[in-house]
Amino acid sequence: MLPPVIAGVDGSAESLAAADWATREAARRDRPLRLVHAWNWRPRQEDGGPGTAAMGVPPTPLSQWGRHQARRILRQAKERVRAVAPGVRPYDQQVEGPATAALLKASGEAELLVLGSRGLSGFTGFLVGSVAQGVVARAIRPVVLVRADEEATDEHLPAPGGRPSILIGYRDVVLGVDLGDPCDAVIEFAFEAARLRGARLRAVHACRQPSPLRLGPGEIGLLDGPRRAEEWHGFLSAVLQVWRDKYPGVEVTETVTEGRARSVLLRASSGAGLLVVGRHLTDRPAGPRIGPVTHAAIHHAGCPVAVVPHE
Structure with a gap:
């Protein structure tokens, strides 16, 4: 079955x-x-x-x-x-x-x-x-x-005039991508969700301006803002390329925005039909935890949130 x-x-x-x-x-x-x-x-x-039974009281x-x-x-x-x-x-x-x-x-x-x-x-x-x-x-x-x-109409784009409808296409599926630790299970879930709906997939990565004490991978942290974002965008495109090839019918847009991941992701999910985020399957002494980005998503996103566990 x-x-x-x-x-x-x-x-x-x-x-x-x-x-x-x-x-x-x-x-x-x-x-x-x-x-x-x-x-x-x-x-x-x-x-x-x-x-109570010993006292003659029926349960x-x-x-x-x-x-x-x-x-x-x-x-x-x-x-x-x-x-x-x-x-x-x-x-x-x-x-x-x-x-x-x-x-x-x-x-x-x-x-x-x-x-x-x-x-x-x-x-x-x-x-x-x-x-x-x-x-x-x-x-x-x-x-x-x-x-x-x-409701069912919330998954769909509004009809002309803003009226709710299930006859118009689906709203975007938004995928939060951590380029420091991209996970195939999370990405595949989002691509499959977009394919099933015939929806556009918006892949979003948030990058932070590096401090002098913590630069990005390689020499990206030494670049100025626009060039740094361009390099991150190239990384995001490379990570998603294998999934573009596997899901050629899914329209994909890629966005790299400077800012805190939780804020960037919540803004990106505004008006979306589904937000997809990941959660590490790790054993911690204090027990399982929900990361700060996933925690913010499940408490504040304005659409259904899919949390995909991964190694």
Whole structure:
């Protein structure tokens, strides 16, 4: 069986938006769709936990209640899926245990995992809960975070007059490229996402003005601003050339901008349909971490964010 696109659902608006997005992505990739709900039963003594049976008190069937809630939540999500794409036949799974651990286990056999993040107003960005953040930090497969108000029309360019439409072409896929450590898995994910959508791919690299104590590779740090950017642009073109050859139908633009990577990437993703960033799969003494650029992307980008883990 082909690896499925998995959506984690808990009945919230953001998880239902994630299920909608996952449905469209499963159809684009011609992959099965799986809806996963994790519930955690931790009985207290007064609820029939250990010790109550010895006192002659029958246990309260909280596990039955949890399974009933799971069925209700999964049924609601499946109804949304059928409305989004009648041809997609999702299958569902309910698991007992901590949500982060359950979703991580499920994601190990997925094409990608889709989770929700609740959009907030103003400049405060998105509220990425502890479950989503824990999954992003530890997953070995790509994870896509989708905001609560994301709709199908948000993936597409507006119709004339600015009206939302799903009949116009897709918005750009934006790829953040770290030329100090370019990763094939991240680049390939972005090219494939652009190909599936018939969208343009915008590859973005942020370069910093070197300090006297830290020059760039070779002698790039000794060049003036315009020449330095030109050299970085040449590096970016060289890194992407093999993928241009592999995906000749994908239109690609390359941008090198001086500034902090997180700020450059967030500006570039404005108006995009998808932002693709990477995360190192490294074991640290303090445990898995989300890098500062990826952290900024999942909290502040105005579009769905795909976090692709890599060595």
